Amino acid sequence: MLNKRGSVAVWVGVSLPGLIMATALPIVIGSWEAARARLQRTADVSALAGMINFKITNDGLDARTEAEKMARLNHIERVTAESVSGIVDGANHAITVTVSLVQPVLFLRRINGQTSFTISAEATAELLSGEAPPHGQPDLRHAELVK
Secondary structure, three states: OOOOOOHHHHHHHHHHHHHHHHHHHHHHHHHHHHHHHHHHHHHHHHHHHHHHHHHHHOOHHHHHHHHHHHHHHOOOOEEEEEEEEOOOOOOOEEEEEEEEEEEEOOOOHHHHOOOEEEEEEEEEEEEOOOOOOHHHOOOEEEEEOOO
């Protein structure tokens, strides 16, 4: 009769790395998605902060600085803000904010040697001209432009 003692231990040892990777992959992808959502929220609020500043000061440079400052307050160091023409009307003033974050790669580094990758998000806020807004709200339109 063939001795089968220890065969389960061999199968567990052989399949354990695959099971660990299958368990870890959804966790890693979930953390990437959480970082992307956080970046998008930061880009949104930064663009709106810059546009509110522009509405008050009518200074594009100051508005871009305020947008970048808002992103840094949200612990994002890689941020660019630029004045662009409006989306709804080309004559309107708008600010586009792009934020990015370098995310470390944990267990995939063993597979492809990559140690990190960059996640980016972009948002644009436009100051609309025309009639007065209802209820004294700022006359802002926000449009996400994710690339």
